[in-house]
Amino acid sequence: MAIESLTVEAAQALASGYTAIGAGLAVGLTGIGTGLGEMSIGAAAVGATAEDRGMFGLALVFTVLPETIVIFGLVVALLLLFV
Amino acid sequence: MFQPRPMTHLLIAASKAQMASVVTELYRHQIFHITDFVDQGKEGYEGVKIGVPQEHAGDLSNDLLKIRSLESVFQTNPSTQSNVQIRPAETIRAAIDSELPKIDEEVSSLTVKRSNAETRIRECQQRINELKPFALVPLELDLYRGYGNLTVYAGYIEHDIEISFPHEKHYQAGKDGNFIVVFVESKNSAEVEKQLADAGFQTVTLPGESGTVQAAVDKYTVEKNEATKVYEDCNVKIVELKAKYADLLAACDEVLSCDVERAEAPLRFATTDEAFVIDGWIPADEVEKVVAALSQATGERVYVVVDSSEVEDTAIPVEYNNPSYAKPAELFMDLYSRPKYKELDPTIILAIMFPLLFGFIVGDLGYGLLYLLLALVLRKTLLKMGEMGVKAFFVIIGAAISTSIFGLLYSEFFGVSLPWHSIIFSRHLPIGAGMEHAMPQVIELLIISIMLGVIYISVGRFFGMINHYRMDHPGSHRTKAILSQFGWNLILWGILVLVLSVVDLNEYCQFPFALPTFVGIPTIAGIIGAVMIIVGCVFVAIENPLDLMELPTNTLSHMLSFCRLAAVGLSSVAIAMVVNFLAFDLFITPAMINLDVVGVLLIIVGVIILILGHALNVALGILGGAIHPIRLHYVEFFTKFYQGGGIIYKPFGLKRKFSEE
The missing domain is CATH 1.20.1440 (de novo design (two linked rop proteins))
Structure with a gap:
């Protein structure tokens, strides 16, 4: 079996590679999720703001709500890479 | 602090004879917020109606309209007028009577002349365009008309066609389309028309001019040039007039706006046949001053009541009452919603925490200094924008200073380490040469962020x-x-x-x-x-x-x-370090070893990467550094206690820039 023939260094290298892939997936996938969420909110927010400029503050808040998802992804990636 | 300015509910009643002096007096003080009277036919309000504007309001509005139209011709705007010269309102009113008709006449004769010239230019150009295709046909223009039994067709067609009746045809293929002129006997016209239509014929108007096409085009060109000259002359004259009268117009605009607002003020009052009542709010500490001034102005023929009965929270106008350092943060409050009168006003927390959180996130000496530079460059533009611009200016300055200080503490300058080790937390990542062993204190940063979150949420609940x-x-x-x-x-x-x-x-x-x-x-x-x-x-x-x-x-x-505070910050550091790695380690440093033509090119590429990368990061820093703290306040903090929706305090009166009473 290939796994049995791995040296310790190779195994560590493999592990850090997987960690990096995991971190990338964490940020990338959550980024897509955030994008999907913000897509429709953003469109509606722009519409609402065009109708009434006073809506801008609230519209901004609503638009950045899904951003939390990608931030959590980023936190997970940071924890994977540096802890 | 945490409280809006205390307001007192005032009811001012007097006979209609005193209306003008009461309005003038209130207008002068600029502190009385009028609550518009709404005629709902409620019980106890029989015979009370909305007031009518003063008699001269119509004339004033007409004059104001004239001034606004002149301003639009001159393309000036009093709010952006810079060299302010303050003149007495009386002289301006005299100028409105004596000079305004003159200026109006002068400008309108010029604009009429200009618009005539403009029309003429357009017409000539159109004729020239219409005649252009005929230039290719070897016929004089008189030959296109005046026949008894001949029909003339001229226009564009998709391709040349054979006409099955006796005819004369001129066909010219061209880039803009194929031009065709056909002369046929009128008795065959219906058939020919059909044949032409089958080939996608689009007719053009036959020219009404005489002589050769070139002569007609030349005639129109000369005419067009003359009209253009007139048009440009008018423009020059209008610019001259603008330089001469812009200041005066701005002052007239202001004085008339004030006069119109005063003359139309009764539309907001409750009136009976003989008397009127003004309902409104005034900062509590100004009551005595205004009441005394009203009594004096009317010879004590005014009745002022301080109404201390319980009023709906949403009916009381709200004026911030913050120390001067917290004023810029009112920008963020108004972006969300003005607090209600009895609600806690969290402006001061935003004022202190926004710059701190911005600095905590971006935290780079280089970027901080850049933001400072940016603020100074934008200074003039922002300060011109009025109160909001001034607030924005100070918000940027605060954020820039905080970013610089955090940069010193984190030991970061455009992503590069400063000569000392980071004083609070290290955010240096293992990217680039010499940084292999860097270990950012991610856990510490995350814990600090979450601790801040716990405090924020607890305080929010307590405020709730x-x-x-x-x-x-x-x-x-x-x-x-x-x-x-x-x-x-x-x-x-x-x-x-x-x-x-x-x-x-x-x-x-x-x-x-x-x-x-x-x-x-x-x-x-x-x-x-x-x-x-x-x-x-x-x-x-x-x-x-x-x-x-x-x-x-x-x-x-x-x-x-609240983790975002740490995470967004680290991502900003990562971008800065990656840009430095790309620019220095991959391009500039290797090229420096053997400096030749290729090396110089590589250095140029490296410098471009460096500039573009950091420019991107500066822009992202503004977005991330500003939006995330604001969002944390709006979503995580305000939702615990804050409703907003208070009425904005708008005192009756206009801040004068160009005139004085």
Whole structure:
């Protein structure tokens, strides 16, 4: 079996590679999720703001709500890479 | 601080004879917020109607309209007028009477002349365009008309065609389309038309000119040039007039705006046949001054009542009452919503925390100095924008200074280490040469962020309790609402106690102080934590059991949301370090070893990467550094206690720039 023939260094290298892939997936996938969420909110927010400029503050808040998802992804990636 | 400016409800009543002096006096003080009278036909209000504007209001409005139209011709705007010369209002009114008709006549004769010239230019150009295709046909223009039994067709066609009747045809293929002129006997015209239509024929108007095409085109060109000259002359004259009269017009605009506003003020009053009542609000500390001034102006023929009866919170105008350093943050408050009168005004927290959080996120000496530079470059533009621009200017300055200070503490300058080790937390990542062993203190940054979150949410709930106490009507509902807020805090702290009873955070991170931990007494702490959570849930459920559904978002998610402070900051450092790595380690440093033509090119590429990369990061820093702290306040903090929706205090009167009474 290939796994049995791995040296310790190779195994560590493999592990850090997987960690990096995991971190990338964490940020990338959550980024897509955030994008999907913000897509429709953003469109509606722009519409609402065009109708009434006073809506801008609230519209901004609503638009950045899904951003939390990608931030959590980023936190997970940071924890994977540096802890 | 935390409170808007105290307001007093005033009712001013007098006979209509005193209306002008009362209005003038109120207008002069610029502190009285008028509540518009709405004629709802309520009981006890019989015979009370909305007032009518003063007699001369119509004339004033007409004059103002004239001035605005002149301003639009000159393309000036009083609000952006810079060289301010203050003149007495009386001289301006005299100028409106004596000079305005003259200026108006002068300008309108010029604009009429200009628009005629403009029309002529357009017409000539159109004729020239229409004649152009005929230039290719070797016929004089008179030959296209005046026949008894011949029909002439001219226009564009998709391709050349054969016409099956006796005819004369001129066909010219061209880039803009194929031009065709056909002369046929009128008796065959219907058939020919059909044949032409089949080939996609589009007719053009036959020329009415005489002589050769070129002669006609030349004639129109000359005419067009003459009209253009007239048009340009008019423009020059208008610019001259603008230079001469722009200041005066701005002053006239201001004086007339004031006069119109005063003349139309009765539209906001309640009036009877003989008397009127003005309902409004005034800062409590100004009451005596204004009442005395009103009495004096009317010879004590005015009746002022201070109404201290309970009024709906939403009917009271709200004016911020913040220390000067907190004023810029009012920008963010108004972006969300003005606080209600009895609500806690959190401006001061935003004023202190926004720059701190911005600095915590971006934290780079280089970027901080760049933001400072940016603020100074934008200074003139922002200050011109009025109050809002001034606030924005100081917000940027605050954020820039804080970013610089955090940059010194983190030891960062455009992503590069400063000569000292980071003083608070290290955010240097293992990217680039010499940084292989860098280890950012991610856990410490995350814990600090979450601790901040816990404090924010707890304070928010505490403010919520105060708001419910002050704004709700006394009774069981209020008690339940306050208990519910307290319950949420119990749940939050209960979860913390539970977590700390099983995890010792000190094992994972290094702070100059020991973090509290209950791992030594897990059972007791666990029980206390669980009891806190259960009691908290009960308190929340007493008000509304459905609220418990929000438990995951309201506590955990909101608390963890503060992680963004650390995460966005680290990503900004990562971008800066990657840009430096690309520019220096891949391009500039290797090229420096053997400097030749290729090396110089590589250095140029490196410098471009460096500039573009950091420019991108500066822009992202503004977005991330500003939007995330604001969002944390709006979503995680304000939702705990803040409603907003107060009326903005708009005192009756206009701030004068160009004139004085």
